[in-house]
Amino acid sequence: MMFPMFKQLIVQMFRKPFTNPFPAKYAPKSMKKFMEDVEKGKAKINPPVEIPDEETFRGRILYDRDKCIGCQLCIKVCPSKAIEFKKEEKKIRIYIGRCIFCSQCNDICPTNALSMGNEFLLASDSKVNDELVVE
Amino acid sequence: MIPKAFKRSLWVFHVNSGSCNGCDIEIVAALTPRYDVERFGIKLVGSPRHADVIAFTGPVTKDMEEKVKRVIAQAPEPKVIVVVGACGIGGGVFHESYHLSGPIDKLIPDAKFFYVPGCPPRPEAIIQAFAKAWEYLEEVEKK
Numbered sequence: 001m002m003f004p005m006f007k008q009l010i011v012q013m014f015r016k017p018f019t020n021p022f023p024a025k026y027a028p029k030s031m032k033k034f035m036e037d038v039e040k041g042k043a044k045i046n047p048p049v050e051i052p053d054e055e056t057f058r059g060r061i062l063y064d065r066d067k068c069i070g071c072q073l074c075i076k077v078c079p080s081k082a083i084e085f086k087k088e089e090k091k092i093r094i095y096i097g098r099c100i101f102c103s104q105c106n107d108i109c110p111t112n113a114l115s116m117g118n119e120f121l122l123a124s125d126s127k128v129n130d131e132l133v134v135e
Numbered sequence: 136m137i138p139k140a141f142k143r144s145l146w147v148f149h150v151n152s153g154s155c156n157g158c159d160i161e162i163v164a165a166l167t168p169r170y171d172v173e174r175f176g177i178k179l180v181g182s183p184r185h186a187d188v189i190a191f192t193g194p195v196t197k198d199m200e201e202k203v204k205r206v207i208a209q210a211p212e213p214k215v216i217v218v219v220g221a222c223g224i225g226g227g228v229f230h231e232s233y234h235l236s237g238p239i240d241k242l243i244p245d246a247k248f249f250y251v252p253g254c255p256p257r258p259e260a261i262i263q264a265f266a267k268a269w270e271y272l273e274e275v276e277k278k
């Protein structure tokens with residue numbers, strides 16, 4: 001009777017924990033110092049949980065400026081009006097802070113200028129920094 | 136003067152101001168064993184008076200405006216608000232609703248905001264925002 005449990009105990013001792021240790025396993029003494037170390041390459045950020053499928057994952061939008069013909073279909077279809085039209089250049093600007101990552105603009109774009117990337121770690125203290133405005 | 140206790144654990148009060156509940160579930164997902172933010176001492180508390188950081192979701196409906204202001208007034212200084220989700224940041228899918236007085240940063244101009252884009256964002260992005268809030272609090276503490 002004891003043996004099945006015993007076996008389980010041994011297995012548990014060597015199994016990796018289910019918890020994904022992003023960004024560090026334990027809280028660092030100083031978060032600021034940890035971030036500086038990461039920038040210098042001294043410390044390493046544990047990677048986040050793997051995204052399920054690279055092909056269909058909907059992360060931050062990638063915009064190919066040269067392919068865009070300025071037809072404004074993406075602006076019409078966007079449910080949260082995250083896309084703005086730049087009249088002079090006939091190109092678009094996407095505000096990722098407003099975007100809901102639905103990929104409807106990708107589907108309707110006649111020239112495939114838009115595609116969904118894999119980037120999703122986008123937290124910041126500004127709504128309109130370089131990361132969050134795609135143009 | 137900010138007490139030293141700040142350093143080790145952030146306590147979070149969660150405010151929902153009319154969100155669709157998607158982001159609230161992701162905040163809870165960050166607390167599950169898979170992501171486990173409690174290993175950093177980050178946990179949800181029941182009163183804004185105990186909170187170091189406020190996790191904020193939703194586009195602030197007219198009904199919630201006064202209540203949100205009251206809740207945030209009760210939180211201790213410095214007020215740090217992590218806005219989770221597109222609808223908290225700029226209205227998101229609710230942007231053309233007749234019943235909004237948000238977004239939150241228009242109503243509470245003197246707080247420090249961190250934004251997590253996504254509808255809803257993945258739990259890691261929320262954890263990243265809390266790491267940034269943590270960094271900010273450490274900086275304020277030094278002054």
Ligand code: SF4
Pocket residue numbers: 074077078079080081082083094098099100101102103104105106
């Ligand atoms: S993914 Fe959806 S919300 Fe984002 S820009 Fe495209 S259509 Fe708009």
Ligand code: SF4
Pocket residue numbers: 067068069070071072073074075092108109110111112113114
């Ligand atoms: S739908 Fe495509 S081609 Fe048309 S404006 Fe949008 S990105 Fe440009």
Ligand code: SF4
Pocket residue numbers: 100154155156157158159192193219220221222223227228253254255256
């Ligand atoms: S951002 Fe999207 S998922 Fe999050 S609360 Fe708003 S509508 Fe719901």
